[in-house]
Amino acid sequence: MIAEAEPRAVGGAVFRRPFYILLAIAALAIALMLWRFVAGLGATTALNDGYPWGLWIAFDVVTGTAFASGGYAMVLLVYILNRGQYHPLVRPALLTSAFGYSIAGLSVVIDVGRPWLAYKLPFFWHWNLRSVLLEVSLCIMSYTIVLWIELGPAILERARGSSISWIRRLGIQWLPAVRRSLVWVVAAGIMLPTMHQSGLGTLLLLSGPRLHPLWNTIMLPLLFLISCISMGFGMVVIESSLSSRMLGRRPEMGMLAGLGSAMRPVLILYLAVRLIDLVVRKQIDQLFAFDIFSIMSLLEFALFFGALSLLREEYQRRDLGTLFRASMCMLLGGALYRFDVFLLAFQPGPQWSYFPSVQETLISFGLVAAEVAGYVVLINWFPILAGADPSRLQRAPAN
């Protein structure tokens, strides 16, 4: 193990102006969330009986957890495909995932109409085993816990070096146990996202009769699963390049280029399944009808193909700018696909329309701000990022 690749706390000053701006936006979102519980869903959202699921589900939950699939994608790559060289990228990916999933969970709590009964969800004697949403929600809840346990070593390593004695004891006592349990935890960390990321696609199979034929396919679960992996890789690249820029450090270019090549088979598989499915279901002509559905589908294809062509050659993958653009294409393509399925392909009838309300939008926005703020705090305080710049290292607490 090279010393450079050891994860270390960044240890810079957290509380600067941009951070306070993030906090302010997050605080506004929290206030609006509380207001939602006072005023009700009708008064605060644009949701209606035709479009009962809106921005909070399509963005915060369905797209948000796909953005947060970096932890899943990296764990698959490093521990299952045995690419140990990418190990330094695992912790930051897990951190983004942990925040993404926690935010998604929070969004569900404000979205459901009767959250005070949600405590019944874990009790198996209530379960309707035919319900895809039950599977998805149980998996998302457990995976959120799994993600924080996967981050446990990072937090406990820091605790071990704490100057407060009981925190130090906590770190020393628990770190070995958490490390020993990791095999079982990480196994769950692969199984659960496999189940619920595909499950998010399965959800809309039940809306089949009211789903536009371009998206209404039994392959929905597979397409959701494959695209979440590409989005996870994309997020790791974006987050890695942004954090290296913000912290004035050299990006881990070799590793990122490697991720670039790992993305290619995933993208090719996604595009193949999507296209073959359209051909098999004889819907390919719908793709060129040039109505809103065809245009949005073509845009999805353009983004996925764009990402693929940006990653074609080794020199492209070694260029951070190109890699960043490819990742952006991938994230946008995957997000557009999810929005299309949940809000465009789903057609409750011409009398219904939905456009998110100001409150809905601000809450979604604020939750992202909270996520970024939390990320900044945690990389500063805990050993998450690998190979911190030496000038900052001296400020990092030794552990």
Add this chain to the structure above:
Amino acid sequence: MGISRRSALKALVAAAATATLRRRKAQAAAVVARPDAVGLLYDATRCVGCKACMAACNKANDLPADTALSSGLSQMPVDLNERTKNIIKLYKDPASGEYSFVKRQCMHCLDPACTSACMLGALQKRDYGIVTYDPDLCIGCRYCQMACPFGVPRFEWSKVLPKIVKCELCNHRLAKGLNPACTEVCPTGAVIFGKYTDLLAEAHRRLEQHPGRYVPQVYGETEVGGTQVLYLAQVDFAKLGLPAYSSEPVPTAVREVFQEIYQGIVPPIALYALLAAVLTRSRRQLTGEEPETEE
């Protein structure tokens, strides 16, 4: 560890692929109504649009009338909503003058999408095959609204402590030996209540007796696998908001991918064991490099 990583991976991918791709040819196993099934038969040619059934429905179900459009004067909903479990709508083609009333309420499907969607079984087919709602098991996720192909379940958007609102075929009245309120007040017998098999026979009897009078189809006999509410009309059903759905029950696709993959929770457990086995080989890296953790 006997399993090589590569063969384990191959097995995993193969299992996932077969599970996903295995699509049984639609066996068209027709859904059979349970013997005690009851329902409604609505004959649009007999309906005069008096809306007595709407007022009766609200009264029987303790729902306030939706008077928003009439500034509080009279019940005037434009669609099913949180105050309306039953509605009479008018279809009229201004060009040809063709018109028909249509009554909308829960169809009480033989194989409903909503009960498949519902996480804790708040919506369930209970006695008489009626799709009933138990708010104590509802967390308000509204997946039933996403799932219902007829757009029936409604949500109390205006309330802070909301519930789902849908026709339960007056099951509280049936328990007292009464019929659904809408059928009791209908002056022309346009909507009648009865045993599902009797209603289906009656619908076909009318089609045979008056061949020219109806579109030659009982809507709900086959649509989405069959519904316990049946329709006769003189106008194309699609124009009345009753789409030409296939006879495949809505939950079929979900059953094919979801229930087959998760059959008896065995595959997830097997996958978990396999993953743990593969991960054991990455243990050193997984648990951190420090010797103290290596027991």
